[in-house]
Every structure is written in structure tokens, then in C-alpha cells.
Amino acid sequence: MRSLKGAFMTQLLIRLFIRRPNSPQDPRVRAAYGNLASVVGMVCNILLCLGKFVVGTLFGSIAITADALNNLSDASSNIVSLVGFKLAAKAPDAEHPYGHARFEYLAGLVVSVTILGIGFSLLKESVTKALHPTPVQFGWLTVAVLVVSILVKLWMSGFNRAIGRIISSETLIATAADSRNDVLSTAAVLVAAILCRVTGWDVLDGLMGVGVAVFILISGWGLVMDTLSPLLGESPSEDLVEHIEQTVMGYPGVLGVHDLMVHDYGPGHQFASIHVELPAEQDPLEAHDLIDNIERDFMKHDHLMVTIHYDPIVTSDAAVGVLRSRLTEKLRQLDPALSLHDLRIVPGKTHTNVLFDLVLPAGYAGDKVELLTQMEQFIKEQDPTYNCIIKLEQSYTAAAHK
Structure with a gap:
């Protein structure tokens, strides 16, 4: 029932403050979602901070005061997030043609460093209190404030998670996790207050404060x-890689894709490039028209600017097809993460060149020289006249396929 009420409140706030809530890919709508989450979080955290600080001061509890400062740090984080969302929503300009969306990442970094700073400060105070404990006064007001804090933070966790998923914001997903952590830390403070009352061991207050600080x-x-x-510059998500590759492969005539690169300039500001394999026998104008359609569809449906390189593949040469199958199987035996593309067989008077690109996953730890030696030997076994020319490449999405 409580989760239903929380979901109702979240949807109510969205309906009241977000125009066109079903268009989160729109930068203005995304910014509105981010602003709403930041303002709601700021108000809730300030109220919680004031309540805990008053109670902690009145009853001499360093653990409750520490928890109040934790809420204050959360409020400051909300302010930074609010500024970050506003700056990230700025339109591209001459100096920043890719936009300003990375401000959201920078805001998240500032928030994280602030949390670390406050954590160290609380740790110092809590250690002092643990070494030199002072009596902690217990009151039902303490219990009431902490219970209310737990309930509010539970709702905030769900609220930020819901908004974060709607706009695919790692900052808000992290904020949701932080609120969930606050529930655990506040519960620990509540337990400390009760234990101090029951046992009379005032040192527990300082120890619990240390625990909160470490958390x-x-x-x-x-x-x-x-x-x-x-x-x-992290690798793109597995879902995004799969979506791009499967979408392209769904168009008629596409034989394969490779060399996918995704450049992230902030949430909602991603650019991708990919090589698309099409039959060499196809009319170049038709191939170009197909590529244009694919690029436009990505922009229309995903707000993703994709640049496609056209790779013609000879499909009428049976020898190429046979060799590709054998090489693919050999690579699978050596390492399933290896792949190849752009295989060509170019006959000559004295020898035949076999050329292809061998793709290694990012962070490949194998012996590259040994790998090339094995592949060259394998190709020679297929035909002694083959002269192997292999170009090594690094995959920029391999980390997503672990």
C-alpha cells in the first residue's frame, strides 16, 4: 500500500510540473524532469536536516547530528544537480557544437566529492565522540523524527529511481541509491539511540556515528x-550496442555491421558511427539511399546521430565465403571475443593476397604476435600461395559483450 501511495505521489508531481511527460527524449522535457527531482530532493533534505539537527542538539546525539549533516550534504547535492541540469540543457554553440550535456556528469562528480568531504568530517567527529563519550538523552521525539526520516527517504529513493529511469539519468539513479543508503544509515542511528537508552553505553552513539560516516x-x-x-570514455551499454546493431541488420540487403563507435557527450547527446556491409553488386545509388534512410530513422526514433560507412561485400566469390567461414571458426576456437571483417582475396601472378581486419576486444591480454602467427599459419594451410595481410583493430564496444 505504501509503495502504491509513493507511486501515486510521483505520478501526481509529474502531471503537475512536467509538460509533455511522454517525451523524455526532448532536451527541454528532460531538463524539466531533472529540475523537478532536484527541487523535490532539496526541499525534503533541508526539512529532514533541520529536524534532525534540532533533535541531535537537544539530546546531545552525535549520531543524529551526523545524520542531519548527511541530509545537508544531500541537499547541497540537489542544488548542484539542479545547476547541472540547467547548464546541460543549454543549446550547442560555436565553442561547444556537441552541446553542454556533460555538465550533468560534472555535477554528479561535484556531488560525489562533496559527499566524500562530509564523510571524512563526520568520521573525525564520531571517532572523537567514541573515544570521549558523553551522555545521550533519549526522547520519543528522537524516535519520531528518525522514523519520519526513514519513510521520507524510502519515498525519495523510489521517486528518484522512477525519474532516473524515465530520462536515463545516471545522476538520479545514483541519487536514488544514496537515498536508499540513507534509510539504512538512519535506521542505524535509531538503533543506536534505543541501545544507548536500554544499555546506558553512551559509546554506542559515537560508534554508530563512525558506522554512518564509513557508509x-x-x-x-x-x-x-x-x-x-x-x-x-566508458564503453556503450550492451543494450545500446545491441539496439544499434539489430536495427541496422533489420534493413533489407544489409549483410553485416562492424566498427561501431559511440561517443557520449552527455545524457541524450550521443553520436555513433558504424560500418555497414552491403552487396558489392548493388547499385551504389540504391545503397546510398538505404544508408540515408537508416541514418534518418535513428535520428527520428532515437534522437541518435549515426554516421554510416558503406562497405561493399563481394557475394559472388565462393572462395571468399568459404574462407570467411573457416577463419571465423578458427577465431572462435582461439577466443570467442575475436572477430574479423573486410575479408578480400586478391589474386596475383606469383601469390594471392588475403586481406582482412582482425578485431580485438578492448583490453585484450593475449599475445598479439602469437595470434598473428597462428592466423598466418592457418591461412597458409588453406592454400600455400596465400599471402596474409592482417590489420589489427580494437573494438570500442567489446567491453559491453563480456
Whole structure:
């Protein structure tokens, strides 16, 4: 019942404050979703911070005060996220033709570093309290404030997760996880308050504060890693890679795809390039028209700018087909992550050149020289006149196919 009420409140806020909520791919709608989540989070966290700080001060509980500061850090994070969403929504300009959407990633990084800073501060205070405990006064007001905090944070976790999924925002997904973590840390504070009351061991308050601080530090470090990854250039998601490849393969006449690259300039601002294999016998104008249609369809349906390179494949040469099958099977035996493309057989007077690109997964740890030696030997076994010319390439999506 509680989850139903939470979902109802989320949908109510969306209906009240989001125009065209069914168009999250629109940058303006996306920004509106982000602004809503940030403002709601900021208001809730400030109210929770004030309530806990007053109770923690009145009853002398460092654990409750620490939890209040955790909410304050969350509120500051919401402010940074709000600014990040607004800056990310700026239109492209002459200096930044790919837009400003990476501001959302930068905002997430600032939030993560802020969480780490507050975590270290709380750890210092809590250790001091654990080494030099002071009496903790217990009151039902303490219990009431902490229980309300747990309920509010549970709703905020679901709210941010729902919005994050709608607009595919890693920042809000991380915020949802942070709210869930707050539920656990606040529950720990509540347990500490009760135990101090029951046992009289005031040191438990400081120890629980240490636990909350450590929890914040672990969460903050995880968020730092999550926000750094897209800034450094992480591999595209498996779902996106599969969607692009299957979509292209669904068009008539497409024989295969390779060399997919996805460049991420922030949520909703991704650019991709891919090589599409089409029969060499096909009319070039028809092939070009097909490629134009594919590119337009990606922009229309996915708001994804895809640039396609046309690779003509000779389908009338049986020898190429046979050799491709044998090479593919050989690579599968050596390492299923290996692949090849652009296989050509070029006959000459004294020898026949066999040319192809051998694709290695990112971070390939095998011996490349040994790999080339094995492939050259295998090709020679097929025909002694074959002269092997292999170009090694790195895949930029292989990490998504672990």
C-alpha cells in the first residue's frame, strides 16, 4: 500500500510540473524532469536536516547530528544537480557544437566529492565522540523524527529511481541509491539511540556515528567512480550496442555491421558511427539511399546521430565465403571475443593476397604476435600461395559483450 501511495505521489508531481511527460527524449522535457527531482530532493533534505539537527542538539546525539549533516550534504547535492541540469540543457554553440550535456556528469562528480568531504568530517567527529563519550538523552521525539526520516527517504529513493529511469539519468539513479543508503544509515542511528537508552553505553552513539560516516564514504567513493567513468570514455551499454546493431541488420540487403563507435557527450547527446556491409553488386545509388534512410530513422526514433560507412561485400566469390567461414571458426576456437571483417582475396601472378581486419576486444591480454602467427599459419594451410595481410583493430564496444 505504501509503495502504491509513493507511486501515486510521483505520478501526481509529474502531471503537475512536467509538460509533455511522454517525451523524455526532448532536451527541454528532460531538463524539466531533472529540475523537478532536484527541487523535490532539496526541499525534503533541508526539512529532514533541520529536524534532525534540532533533535541531535537537544539530546546531545552525535549520531543524529551526523545524520542531519548527511541530509545537508544531500541537499547541497540537489542544488548542484539542479545547476547541472540547467547548464546541460543549454543549446550547442560555436565553442561547444556537441552541446553542454556533460555538465550533468560534472555535477554528479561535484556531488560525489562533496559527499566524500562530509564523510571524512563526520568520521573525525564520531571517532572523537567514541573515544570521549558523553551522555545521550533519549526522547520519543528522537524516535519520531528518525522514523519520519526513514519513510521520507524510502519515498525519495523510489521517486528518484522512477525519474532516473524515465530520462536515463545516471545522476538520479545514483541519487536514488544514496537515498536508499540513507534509510539504512538512519535506521542505524535509531538503533543506536534505543541501545544507548536500554544499555546506558553512551559509546554506542559515537560508534554508530563512525558506522554512518564509513557508509557515507563508501557511497561517495562509488559515486565518484560512477561519474568519472562516462567522463573518461566508458564503453556503450550492451543494450545500446545491441539496439544499434539489430536495427541496422533489420534493413533489407544489409549483410553485416562492424566498427561501431559511440561517443557520449552527455545524457541524450550521443553520436555513433558504424560500418555497414552491403552487396558489392548493388547499385551504389540504391545503397546510398538505404544508408540515408537508416541514418534518418535513428535520428527520428532515437534522437541518435549515426554516421554510416558503406562497405561493399563481394557475394559472388565462393572462395571468399568459404574462407570467411573457416577463419571465423578458427577465431572462435582461439577466443570467442575475436572477430574479423573486410575479408578480400586478391589474386596475383606469383601469390594471392588475403586481406582482412582482425578485431580485438578492448583490453585484450593475449599475445598479439602469437595470434598473428597462428592466423598466418592457418591461412597458409588453406592454400600455400596465400599471402596474409592482417590489420589489427580494437573494438570500442567489446567491453559491453563480456
